[in-house]
Amino acid sequence: xxxxxxxxxxxxxxxxxxxxxxxxxxxxxxxxxxxxxxxxxxxxxxxxxxxxxxxxxxxxxxxxxxxxxxxxxxxxxxxxxxxxxxxxxxxxxxxxxxxxxxxxxxxxxxxxxxxxxxxxxxxxxxxxxxxxxxxxxxxxxxxxxxxxxxxxxxxxxxxxxxxxxxxxxxxxxxxxxxxxxxxxxxxxxxxxxxxxxxxxxxxxxxxxxxx
Numbered sequence: 368x369x370x371x372x373x374x375x376x377x378x379x380x381x382x383x384x385x386x387x388x389x390x391x392x393x394x395x396x397x398x399x400x401x402x403x404x405x406x407x408x409x410x411x412x413x414x415x416x417x418x419x420x421x422x423x424x425x426x427x428x429x430x431x432x433x434x435x436x437x438x439x440x441x442x443x444x445x446x447x448x449x450x451x452x453x454x455x456x457x458x459x460x461x462x463x464x465x466x467x468x469x470x471x472x473x474x475x476x477x478x479x480x481x482x483x484x485x486x487x488x489x490x491x492x493x494x495x496x497x498x499x500x501x502x503x504x505x506x507x508x509x510x511x512x513x514x515x516x517x518x519x520x521x522x523x524x525x526x527x528x529x530x531x532x533x534x535x536x537x538x539x540x541x542x543x544x545x546x547x548x549x550x551x552x553x554x555x556x557x558x559x560x561x562x563x564x565x566x567x568x569x570x571x572x573x574x575x576x577x578x
């Protein structure tokens with residue numbers, strides 16, 4: 368595809384309804400729960416629709432499960448489908464034709480409603496038992512976002528590395544400096560070699576005089 372470049376088309380403006388919550392892979396679940404609270408409490412809507420595409424499907428399911436456990440009596444219908452996206456590439460050299468790439472992207476839509484839904488729908492799930500639901504609390508959700516973070520790990524690692532490296536260096540230097548000094552001193556002091564030389568010269572002179 369080095370000889371082609373992608374043709375960027377203007378994005379179609381899709382009108383988003385107030386009940387719709389679009390989930391992305393990088394989004395925060397707590398933010399989606401807060402949005403659901405706004406739709407139910409402030410906008411007084413009877414339902415929300417959690418929607419996601421591609422690699423955000425798992426995040427959408429997680430968000431829907433949390434919402435069900437923060438608001439009582441929510442009926443659920445889940446729908447899975449695919450959407451075709453068409454990418455067009457134009458050639459950079461003459462003699463080449465345009466390339467059109469069509470790919471299918473999975474889409475999930477989860478409807479959570481305070482009003483009863485079609486129980487015959489294959490994606491229907493009844494409301495959870497009230498014992499499994501903890502009512503939504505805006506202050507508690509805000510406190511949960513600010514938790515986390517620790518500093519102790521970095522300090523412990525720094526101390527351990529410093530002590531081990533300094534000890535190793537000091538021990539190595541002391542052993543190397545002491546051992547070669549002893550060896551050199553023994554080699555240079557040649558007492559045993561000088562005495563035989565002196566004795567040999569004296570005996571030779573004495574023999575000569577005697578003769």
